[in-house]
Amino acid sequence: MSDNLEQRIVRYLSHRMPEAGKILVLALSRIHGGASRETFRVRIDCERGGERGLIFRRDPVSSLIETERETEFAAFRSFQDTNVPVPGALYLERELEWLERPFFVMEEIEGCTAGSILAADPYGPHRRSIGEQFFTILGHIAKRDVGTSELARVSALPAGDVAWARELEKWEKVIDEDELEPQPVARAAIRRMKRQPPSPAQRLSIVHGDYRTGNFLFNPQGKIRAVLDWEMAHLGDPLEDLAWALDPLWSGDRDHPGGMLTRDEGVGVWERASGLRADPAALAWWSMFASLKGLAIWISSAKEYQAGTNTDPVMAFSGLYCLPFHNKRLADMLVERAS
Amino acid sequence: MKPSPDLVLNHTFAKIAMEMGPALPAGYGQGSATTTGVLLLMVAQEFNRAADIRVKENAAMRALFADAGVAVGGELGQRLLAAAGTQDADVNVATLDHANAELKALLIALHIEAEKNDARDIEARIVAFLRDAAAARQVFLPAM
Numbered sequence: 501m502s503d504n505l506e507q508r509i510v511r512y513l514s515h516r517m518p519e520a521g522k523i524l525v526l527a528l529s530r531i532h533g534g535a536s537r538e539t540f541r542v543r544i545d546c547e548r549g550g551e552r553g554l555i556f557r558r559d560p561v562s563s564l565i566e567t568e569r570e571t572e573f574a575a576f577r578s579f580q581d582t583n584v585p586v587p588g589a590l591y592l593e594r595e596l597e598w599l600e601r602p603f604f605v606m607e608e609i610e611g612c613t614a615g616s617i618l619a620a621d622p623y624g625p626h627r628r629s630i631g632e633q634f635f636t637i638l639g640h641i642a643k644r645d646v647g648t649s650e651l652a653r654v655s656a657l658p659a660g661d662v663a664w665a666r667e668l669e670k671w672e673k674v675i676d677e678d679e680l681e682p683q684p685v686a687r688a689a690i691r692r693m694k695r696q697p698p699s700p701a702q703r704l705s706i707v708h709g710d711y712r713t714g715n716f717l718f719n720p721q722g723k724i725r726a727v728l729d730w731e732m733a734h735l736g737d738p739l740e741d742l743a744w745a746l747d748p749l750w751s752g753d754r755d756h757p758g759g760m761l762t763r764d765e766g767v768g769v770w771e772r773a774s775g776l777r778a779d780p781a782a783l784a785w786w787s788m789f790a791s792l793k794g795l796a797i798w799i800s801s802a803k804e805y806q807a808g809t810n811t812d813p814v815m816a817f818s819g820l821y822c823l824p825f826h827n828k829r830l831a832d833m834l835v836e837r838a839s
Numbered sequence: 840m841k842p843s844p845d846l847v848l849n850h851t852f853a854k855i856a857m858e859m860g861p862a863l864p865a866g867y868g869q870g871s872a873t874t875t876g877v878l879l880l881m882v883a884q885e886f887n888r889a890a891d892i893r894v895k896e897n898a899a900m901r902a903l904f905a906d907a908g909v910a911v912g913g914e915l916g917q918r919l920l921a922a923a924g925t926q927d928a929d930v931n932v933a934t935l936d937h938a939n940a941e942l943k944a945l946l947i948a949l950h951i952e953a954e955k956n957d958a959r960d961i962e963a964r965i966v967a968f969l970r971d972a973a974a975a976r977q978v979f980l981p982a983m
Binding site: 824 | 864867869870871874881882939940943944947951954963965966967969970976
């Protein structure tokens with residue numbers, strides 16, 4: 501990692517934390533996988549306050565998804581000191597003078613790891629316990645009062661009967677703009693979803709937008725310590741998050757979404773925690789939407805890689821593996837609903 | 840071509856993902872090395888089948904258009920019949936992809952027309968084609 505970046509970080513932190521006195525960077529490394537942000541782990545030693553770990557999330561030159569850092573920062577802030585574990589969100593920086601691109605700073609959650617979607621059994625003996633926590637936390641996200649949240653300041657609240665339409669239009673537009681070749685499966689799915697919309701949202705909630713294996717940290721004892729990657733957070737139908745969490749892409753074990761509980765078990769835990777009902781027909785609609793949204797994201801990443809604007813191997817992986825996966829899942833759904 | 844390209848890619852995947860990657864310090868470099876190895880594994884799968892998949896898809900769409908063109912009629916029907924009479928110029932993947940894209944754009948138009956006219960037989964054939972084509976293009980990865 502360049503000394504230049506280290507010096508810039510010291511300069512920024514000294515500006516933000518004058519009370520800390522002299523600041524030294526003990527370690528600086530980039531974290532793999534953050535294709536929507538460049539993520540750096542920074543270990544610092546402060547003259548007053550001692551050692552601490554920080555995470556810097558910097559806007560990329562281009563990314564899997566075009567997102568607003570304000571949204572992600574506000575989402576983290578919406579769950580500080582609640583029963584939804586998140587890292588402390590410290591500073592949001594829009595000025596370019598510090599790290600050339602906007603960024604925000606969070607507390608590091610130490611001694612934890614994230615599961616991999618390619619792992620056969622990402623949680624080992626903690627699979628059930630983590631699964632119950634995972635769907636319980638998602639239920640708590642759905643229960644959070646929207647009106648008092650910081651996210652409500654930066655994300656528009658849709659009417660309950662059109663939350664689905666707003667999201668569908670958003671991702672249809674992504675496909676319109678980014679497809680490199682015609683997408684007959686996606687187009688058929690979009691038409692189907694418009695013809696057969698879901699029932700109105702039972703309540704409008706904060707939607708994480710990417711709640712899945714890989715986007716939370718757990719400790720060696722199997723306790724979930726932090727929910728991360730809120731860059732697609734918005735206000736909408738909480739079933740959107742549930743369907744996304746249940747999508748089979750998130751685990752090689754197709755019978756246990758995310759490598760945790762069975763689908764029915766996960767839905768049951770979520771219903772108890774949220775106090776909401778996962779209407780099967782509405783959840784089926786949102787499941788189709790989840791695959792379409794995934795497809796749109798992978799189409800975008802393939803375009804970025806093909807254009808050379810982002811050659812991170814994760815972008816190519818998304819286009820080569822994830823895109824055909826969700827294309828097939830959507831095609832299977834079209835057949836099921838046609839028969 | 841020996842060693843065969845898919846074999847080279849598979850062995851290189853193993854070298855990168857199992858030897859070189861783990862030897863790097865944990866973090867971005869190690870993760871990227873592993874992902875790069877996995878990319879080679881996927882490209883190896885695609886190498887042998889890419890032309891075959893596209894030739895079969897294009898032939899299936901042309902057969903569908905030959906049948907549907909008469910039933911649909913009008914300007915779209917003429918376009919369908921014209922497309923049904925085309926052939927792939929060669930079996931280079933880029934050439935096949937170009938034809939594939941043109942045929943898929945027409946397939947979308949046919950699908951919309953079939954839905955509008957409640958032409959269930961045509962719709963069922965299209966959906967079955969989409970399912971089979973999507974299944975053939977899936978990439979499989981070992982659990983890691």
